[in-house]
Amino acid sequence: MKNVKVWAAASAAVVLLAGLTACSPSNSGSGDSSKVTIGIKFDQPGLGLKVGEAYQGFDVEVANYVAKELGYTEVEFKEAPSAQRETLIESEQVKMVVATYSITDARKQRISFAGPYFIAGQDLLVRADNTDITGPASLNGKKLCSVTGSTSAQKVKDQFAGQVQLQELDTYSKCVEALSTGSIDAVTTDNVILAGFASQSQYVGKLKVVGDSFSEERYGIGIKKGDTELCTKINTALTKMVEDGSWEKALASTVGASGFTADATVNPPKPDACS
Template sequence: MRFTRVLRMSAAVAALGLAAACGGAGANADKPLLDRVKESKKLTIGIKYDQPGLGRRTPDGKFQGFDVDVAKYVAKELGVDESAITFKETPSAQRENMIEKGEVDFIVATYSITDARKKKVSFAGPYFIAGQDLLIRAEDNEITGPDSLNGKKLCSVKGSTPAQKIQKDYSHEAQLQEYGGYSECITQLLNGTVDAVTTDDVILAGYATQNSGKFKLVGKPFTEERYGIGLRKDDKAGRDAINKAIQKMIDEGVWKQALEKNVGPSGYKIPAPPEITEK
């Protein structure tokens, strides 16, 4: 009998542990964002871990970058303290899936607003507008834009908008290689395995700063990328609240300050704030 009681107690403890593991965003995934925040006073926010100047996890476990600052500001406006934020890595190819499953409350991770993605998730914003560009080695004078790739090996991230753009419009020019993160592409560019890395100019500017003197931006953007904050589809109240927070960040000058702090040192020209259109 005693052994049976021990087994029952162990099962109960395991069940409690499982319930705790299922907590956070996923526990109330079907509820609107504002209801979840009101109940828990916590947020799980998706970001990138490997994008200097935008979303990066430092070796000591801290989070830095413009996207991180935007996420913290929005959380504050929603009534959530910074100490109650859990940042979660959201790889490009997994973002819609993580929102749909409730693994994150919303995502601030250089997340381009596209019609295809809007079939699965909703967006607030945009909070920034970038343009796709190319990063090459400092001594390279052959690559001057996407039309000059001419069989060159080009690296981007699997599932990202930049990778899709190359596949759609420049597959005859470039030999596209896709990796799980941009840091992997940068490693390949450093060791000569690839000839260029493509993604949005502001992301590339962060890597150029981190690897001073080794890389340069081509400086000829060939797309317009509207970064939005992704959240559960058709959550209008949540989207409106995030839009309000973004606009307040812009109006107070905090938006510009965050950009100047995080990407300004690279020489990247700070653009004008975007107009919020996702309503």
Template sequence: MPSFSMPSRRRVAAAIALAVAVPFAATACGGGGGGDENKIVIGTKFDQPGLGLRNPDGTMSGFDVDVATYVAGELGYSPEQIEWKESPSGQRETLIQNDQVDYIVATYSITDSRKEKVDFAGPYLVTGQSLLVREDNTDITGAASLQNNKRLCSVSGSTPAQKIKDEYPGVQLQQYDTYSACIEALKNGAIDAVTTDEVILAGYAAQTPGAFKIVGDTFSEERYGIGLKKDDTEMRNKINDAIEKMESSGAWKEAFDKNLGPAGITAPTPPQVDRY
């Protein structure tokens, strides 16, 4: 058996301690993004005013951002400990499955197909598909009035675009990569209306007061949830507790009114979370 000097023994002990500690650090809460226990990584949209928007100075704003920040606070993280990660619609499940985020709050509709890949806390908001037109438009009053060969814009591969294809075949549907591109086309007259969830449209309307208006009733139901790792029941329950506290405390309505009220949308009754 080889003999070890005292410094050698200390080095061996330190190496063993490090080897044991590393796996635990890597799996700590806040692991989405590298295992730093002093931060939490939250996914959201960076290009949706009123919901999830990265401002020119690098700060984040919007209803989804406020909900995500409140939840993080209930989990023990201050706003300064949040790392925001952009989460485009088509990448959300992958970001969660690959541990790149701890959870996602990004106009993320709860669907059965998505629940096969990730879990959801919530819902924290129920909305529906609607229409945005220019302020001076008088001939588009709802989905039925689109049938007369109106030019409608939505995002490629989105649920709203598919619904239009399935239920309103008389519409000239144009699909862009982003809603901001649709808004620009609406502004310059290239299209007649934009369709997606009402709260998303409200954010764009509020960003340019007097330019656009939302018309007609909603014609779908979208239940927004907070996406997280599949089968992480403990985390889902903690997030659901935070959502319920935000709703009952009045902070939920305050956040809604601040971010989406300027578009003329009245805060709805907060939805009951689903404890599945």
């Protein structure tokens, strides 16, 4: 009878332990500690693009490098549209977000950032044979495209070229297509995003980034608010990525075909202190 009681108690303990394990938080979508889920864009050429079952772009390269340095052997990518990034982090659907995620005070109210790992600037994309457009002030009388809801084109009109003709489409892909066919004269958003589009095979040699940036966007890696331990580990990985040449190699292999080179006065950036 004593052995029966011991066996029953042990069985109950096993059941209880199993229940606790099942209810414990997973590793952002995976119970496997060697696997990490990272949010990226799926629709930004040169940065975060899903092609079939593969993922490519500078953000993808950064995410994979950081994950490896943190000890993960498997990375699962989850789409992180701009409007959903904070929610994905807060709900622990992802461990981190690497998705042209500008560091802002407003976003810091909900999440924390490691990095920055890149500093972009608003710029213009034009046809390669265009010599008239040399910067935002040269856009008077020209047709400028940006996506619906973006403030970048309006910024050009308000601050640089009051006579520019603004056109909004629902995606940058449509803006770039309109540029290539000649129905608009320029597209505006962050320079590295424009370079990603210009790096696509159908546009190589046909489109170019003007190279006259007129803003500063500091791309960081979004993580759960207050996780300074993870922030420190990511910053260490980013520093190593720069020092061993992997950062420069990743940028060249993803957006280099467009002729784009990062502003050397601010890139590669040094990560901010974690707090």
